[in-house]
Amino acid sequence: MTGRPLWKTALGVALTALMLFPVYWMVNVSLTDAGDLRRSDPNWFPSDPTFDGYEAALSQQLPSLGTSLVIGFGSIALTVAIAAPAGYALAVLHLRGGRTLNFLLLVAQMIPAVVMAMGFYAIYVRLDLLNTVWGLIVADSTIAVPFGVLLYATFMAGIPRELVHAARIDGAGSWRIFTKIVMPVSRNSTLTVALFAFLWAWSDFIFASTLNRAGEYIPITLGIYQYIGNNTTQWNAIMATAAIASLPAAILLVVAQRYVAAGVTAGAVKD
Amino acid sequence: MTTTSVGATGRASDSGAAGHRPAAPPPDRHRRRGVPGSARQWTALGFAAPLLAYLLLFYAYPLWRNLDLSLHDYTVRAFVQGDPDFAGFANYAEVFASDSFGTALLNTALFTIVSILFQYAIGLALAVFFHSNFRLSGVLRALFLVPWLLPLIVSASTWSWMLNSEHGIINSVIQAFGGDQINWLTSPGTALVAVIIANIWLGIPFNLVILYAGLQQIPGELYEAAAIDGAGARARFWRITFPLLRPVSAITLLLGFIYTLKVVDVVWIMTTGGPGDASLTLAVWSYREAFGTGQPDFSPAAAIGNLLIVIALVFGFIHLRMQRSWEKS
Incomplete structure (x- = not known):
């Protein structure tokens, strides 16, 4: 072993910079003066930064940021409320037909969102649920629920049986075991599920653009999209909105990185 | 090395229920299906x-x-009133006969295959690189x-602006090196590219994370033994890393x-499948027909x-079948 060669770090930094260039460019454009955007040789650095873009973004897009927050937290609540007990039923209570259910959940994850969007649209038209925040919370949660159940079930299957047995001998019922033992032990799984339920709802474009096209409260993804349509000259404001919309992802990556990595791998690899 | 997906959960918990003696699971099972067992099944159903x-x-x-x-x-009217005419498979026939079908099918094949091959190759190279654990890795x-974490609309609109014909940074770099302006998103030849x-x-982050997790499951002694035998980095990759990573790679x-x-989102936001049908995939086509025009x-x-x-589903079943055969081996 030759220790830790410095050239690898240098190469790693260069590769990361290359990979993150679009993100840098978004920030750079968001700080550029609208007049300079139309130059054929763009400024590589925000040498004369202006916050006009952010002012425009915040004055126009604040309500949609709030809507997206509400939808994100609604999706977390719905997803955890459905997925956690189901994971418990599968992994701890050994629900009969569990294998079939697992299989259905895997298949559910393969269904294209555009198909679900059409189905939901057809249903919501009749129920008058188009352009409502509730409708969007339900639709967005469908991305996270199958993932959540599988993640909970995998984790809960690994909870030592003695723990559950001992509680049962002490006279605890299934509900008590679920709330007092299984859920606290599964705290990390809950964080991972919540994180992804939020991110997917926050980032969703397909459901937003189909089920909430004319709503009074539109989420931020649709806000950006309509911005691009109406406002093709003000790319600094569009990129400023995009940068603001990226904040949750950035924050979560910093504070919850290991849950992110856990979630990505849970879908494919488990050791 | 065990490689399973969360889909194996059912099986894992089944064997757990059979206790520590896999040789004699049936009696154990029977006991579980006795009176308290069936009460527990109702509880499970409740949860x-x-x-x-x-x-x-x-x-x-x-x-x-x-x-x-x-x-x-x-039709739009029938949609609201709920009294459409039965059409059987006429819609499917119409889709297959449409001029867009061949283009969309070919574009879908190109889009998916080229995307995943590059994502995989780059993801694997990066995973191997990061696996060597240097400072800051x-x-x-x-x-x-x-x-991977950014909302797709953010990435897609940033790429749109970077690829913009007149004001995009990518054309600016190409022209600085003496190349010609490329109308990335507006010319039929380059929209799909x-x-x-x-x-x-x-897609690179997803591939990187999963392949990196796969690499960590390969025992380090294998590399040490190979190094002692005088195998170079290239030989170690092709003789050890790549073959042992095959199950993870396939998944x-x-x-x-x-x-x-x-x-849908990336393509729709960048090109709406156009110009014409130049970057139309099946998913984008479906979206365009239903929501993309004034006439749904x-x-x-x-x-x-x-x-x-x-x-x-066809590819999903191949995926599940492969997993099952690895679990058996």
């Missing part, structure tokens, strides 16, 4: 009930509505996740395929959607 109701209401019902859409002739690897480039960028590629097949045409859109489900 699973919200999920079952959810799946029926918010998965089965929309899918059934979608099937219904594809088998009827839904953990932080840099985390930063590589950023593209442009969305593939953006999509490769989006990554198949999941990548299924995910890429569904992609749900029936053919639903037919295309169902076609996509069939393709996704």
Whole structure:
């Protein structure tokens, strides 16, 4: 072993910079003066930064940021409320037909969102649920629920049986075991599920653009999209909105990185 | 090395229930299905009930509505009033006969296959690189996740602006090196290339994370032994890393395929499938028919959607079949 060669770090930094260039460019454009955007040789650095873009973004897009927050937290609540007990039923209570259910959940994850969007649209038209925040919370949660159940079930299957047995001998019922033992032990799984339920709802474009096209409260993804349509000259404001919309992802990556990595791998690899 | 997916959960918990003596599971099972067992089954059903109701209401019902859409002739009026004419497979026939079908099918194949091959190759190279654990490798690897976490509208609109013909940074660089301006998003020859480039960028983090996790499962002694035997870095990669990573690679590629097949947002935001049909994939076509124009045409859109489900399921079953055979071995 030759220790830790410095050239690898240098190469790693260069590769990361290359990979993150679009993100840098978004920030750079968001700080550029609208007049300079139309130059054929763009400024590589925000040498004369202006916050006009952010002012425009915040004055126009604040309500949609709030809507997206509400939808994100609604999706977390719905997803955890459905997925956690189901994971418990599968992994701890050994629900009969569990294998079939697992299989259905895997298949559910393969269904294209555009198909679900059409189905939901057809249903919501009749129920008058188009352009409502509730409708969007339900639709967005469908991305996270199958993932959540599988993640909970995998984790809960690994909870030592003695723990559950001992509680049962002490006279605890299934509900008590679920709330007092299984859920606290599964705290990390809950964080991972919540994180992804939020991110997917926050980032969703397909459901937003189909089920909430004319709503009074539109989420931020649709806000950006309509911005691009109406406002093709003000790319600094569009990129400023995009940068603001990226904040949750950035924050979560910093504070919850290991849950992110856990979630990505849970879908494919488990050791 | 064990490589299973969360789909193996059912099986794992079954064997757990059979206790520590896998040689004699049947009697144990019988006891579990006795009187207290069946009471527990009702409890289990109670805990699973919200999920079952959810799946029926918010998965089965929309899918059934979608099937219904594809088998009827839904005009906008019929859509609201709910009295469409039954059309049988006419919508499917119309889709297959459409001029856009061949283009969309070819574009879908190109978009998915080229995307996942590049995502995989780059992801694997990066995973091997980061696996050598140099200073800062953990932080840099985390930063590589950023593209995957950003909302797609953010990435797609940033790429649109970078690829803009007159004011985009990419053309500016090309012209600085004496090249000609390329109309990335607006010329039929390059629109598909442009969305593939953006999509490769989006998929690298997923491939990197999964392949990196796979690499960590390969015992380090293998490399040490190979190094003692005088194997170079190249030989170690092709003789150890690549063959041992095969199961993880197959899963990554198949999941990548299924995910890429569904992609709508990136393409729609960057090119709306155009110009003409130049970057139209099946998923984008379905979206365009249903929601993309002023005249929604749900029936053919639903037919295309169902076609996509069939393709996704075929590859999904291959995925599950492969996993099962590895678990046995």
